[in-house]
Structure formats: C-alpha cells, structure tokens
Amino acid sequence: MKTVGIVGYGNMGSSIVAGMRRVAPDTRFVVVEKNAERRESARAAGTELIETYGDFFRESQIVVLAIKPQDIDAFARDAAEFSAGSRIVSILAGTSIETISAALGTPAVCRLMPSLAAEIGTAVVGASFPDETDEDFRENAIAIARAIGTPFDLPERLIAAVTGISGSGIAFMFQFLHALALGGTRAGLDYPTALAMAETVAEGAVALLRKHDRTPSDFITRVASPAGTTIDGLRELENGRFTATVMDAVVAAARRAEQLES
Secondary structure, eight states: OOEEEEEOOSHHHHHHHHHHHHHOTTOEEEEEOOOHHHHHHHHHTTOEEOOOHHHHHHHOSEEEEOSOGGGHHHHHHHHHHHHTTOOEEEOOTTOOHHHHHHHHTOSOEEEEEOOGGGGGTOEEEEEEOOTTOOHHHHHHHHHHHHHHEEEEEOOGGGHHHHIIIIITHHHHHHHHHHHHHHHHHHTTOOHHHHHHHHHHHHHHHHHHHHHHTOOHHHHHHHHOOTTSHHHHHHHHHHHTTHHHHHHHHHHHHHHHHHHHOO
C-alpha cells in the first residue's frame, strides 16, 4: 500500500492520515478536498493535494471515502467515470456497501465504522467486506482500521449494532462519567476532582478486565461485600433501571442507524 487517497480531510480523514503516519510512516497520501481551511490543514500535514479526480484515482492504490453521507451523490457524479475498479474504504455512516459500489462502479468496497476516539487511535472500528473481497485488499483495509483503533471484522448487517455500542456508545460513556462525577460532587468533592477520579476509576476497571480476561459481573461480586456500601449503590442503580436503560440506549441508537441506512 504505497499511496492512499483521502477524499475529504475533515476530522476522520485527518485522523486516518495521522494514525497511518504512526504505524506506516512511508505511506504516501494524496487528498481531494474542496474546503480552503481543510486544504491548508492537509498541506500542513504533508499530504499532496490533487485537483482532478482522474489524477487522484490514478495515483491511489486505495481510496478512503471520508466525506459526509449526504455528499456521496454529488461526488459520484464527478468521480464515477474515474473510479471504476478502484479499491474503496468507506467510512460513511448510514451508507451501504451496495450503495457505494453502485455509485462508484466498483465491487471492491470495504466499510469501516469508527468512533470519535479515532482521533487518538483508540476507536472501535467495525469492518465489513463483500464475500468476494481479495485478501490483499482486506489486509490493507484492516491496516487502515488498526491505525485508528481496534478493528472488528463483522457482517454488514451488524454495523448498526457497532454504531449503537461504539459510535453512539462513546457518548453514553461520557454521560456516565459525568454522572459519576456529579455523584462525587453531591457527596462533597469539587467537580474537577470528582471527574478526575471517575476517569481513573474507568481506566482501572478496563485494565482489570483486560488483565484477567474476566467479565464485569465477576468483579462486581468481588467488590460488593455483604451489607456494604457497594451493594446499596448497586441497588439504587437498579431501582433506576440502570442496566435495562443502558441496553435500551444501545438498541435505540442501533435501530436509528438501521433506519438511516441507504
């Protein structure tokens, strides 16, 4: 994978370039971007700006489609005569492999679904491929996914679930951390201190799960001693339907993602 083409140098396009630079510093990047400010950002990052779609597709071994979903039709009108047979990695939310393939005239389409954490290389990245995808393209697309996080190779029908637990789920995590910090504030801590503690608690919980390869319930029962503080707190969470509410939030986001599919 010598040259990667990026269509759209917004948050996700720039995150992919930054991530690839960390893991594959010899990769060459060419960029198509119409916005003047983002063009300047791309230039400052050392990418090559290309003005015509013909030159862009000739130069690119793999093309990462990082535009807004609503812009795909206009892009296809301008680019389709040059994109036939290209290898396309799409990160467009709500836009199916079939839609991208038909619009750009190529069967070689991979779909990645990252989250906001791609910015720092720690996103969950759902990755879906057509059954006939060749191994070289699959490996290169997965390498792009690894540059921004941890890839999970899944059937496209599960991409909406990835949105629910990851794309939207990161906001749920922020909401939980905020709530935990507010609880600490109510108990007497100042909010910045409580938030710093909440962040550290979350990091410690994840680290323990990964070190011991156990489920969360294994650790909950270890912390919740008989007639102790934790079991009373857990009871309050369940009085508020905490578990069911989180489950419902993930499913609601996933169902909305399904409704937006085209």
